[in-house]
Amino acid sequence: MxxxxxxxxxxxxxxxxxxxxxxxxxxxxxxxxxxxxxxxxxxxxxxxxxxxxxxxxxxxxxxQSALEREWFRLLLHNVQGVGAKVALAILSTLSPSDLASAIALRDIAMVSRAPGVGKKVAERIVTELRNKAPAYAGEATGTIGLKQELGEGVAPAPISDAVSALTNLGYSRDVAANAVSAAMRTAGEGADSALLIRLGLKELAR
Structure with missing residues (x-):
């Protein structure tokens, strides 16, 4: 081989x-x-x-990277209906970290942007790989836990409210989650949604 x-x-x-x-x-x-x-x-x-x-x-x-190859293997061997052509189409559309984030957030629309990936296949990808995504998150490793909480609907109310508010302003859920994660590092635990939104907007304005 x-x-x-x-x-x-x-x-x-x-x-x-x-x-x-x-x-x-x-x-x-x-x-x-x-x-x-x-x-x-x-x-x-x-x-x-x-x-x-x-x-x-x-x-x-x-x-070109071991991480991209690992995602190819995960898609090919763990998700019914995903062959080599579709796996490459997904990796052509989303970077490994973006794919991990989309799966953690259960963002089916993001996954289905890849050519040849319909809603049903995207749902299978999100379902079958949700527990494996954190180990292959790459650059998204620092925020993957928060995104999983958001995807599963168990994130604390101030965090989910802040992400929702930023999403309503037109930012993608992934970008909003990254901004709120950065805001949390500045604000510390116990910050309310208003503070997280304000700090999140500062992050997005950089």
Missing amino acids: IGKLKGTLDEVDEDFCIVDVHGVGYVAYCSARTLANLPGQGEAVTLLIETYVREDMIRLYGF
Whole structure:
């Protein structure tokens, strides 16, 4: 099984790239996010690889980070109705931290933004991966607990009210939750919703 490719970027297409390793060209299917971050043609490149074997084919899927590869594995092996193509579409639309946040918040609309992901599939993703998301939150690790409380409807009233108020002002639930989380660090425990809203707006104005 191939776990990593290190060579020269030979070609980039719509959904794959070719990595030349000592004269052998390996085709690696990638998310749009990974393809956009590749170096120039002819330059050195390293991709983490997930090898997908079926009776009729062998495919390589390439990732620039271990976290993105882990999310590909989670989606592929834990959610019914999610194949490799849909998993890559999700990772093309949402970064690992954004996906973890969306699942924690049970934001089905956010997950269903990915091409090929309808409401039912998005609901399955949120349901099946909600307990796994915190371990793969990446940059969202510091706020994932709060977002899970919000998603499950068990967050303290001042926090949920503050997030709701910021959402009503047009901010996404994820952005609002991040702002309120930052506000809580400034205000400390026991802050009321008015203070959290005011400090949250200051965070958003930065």
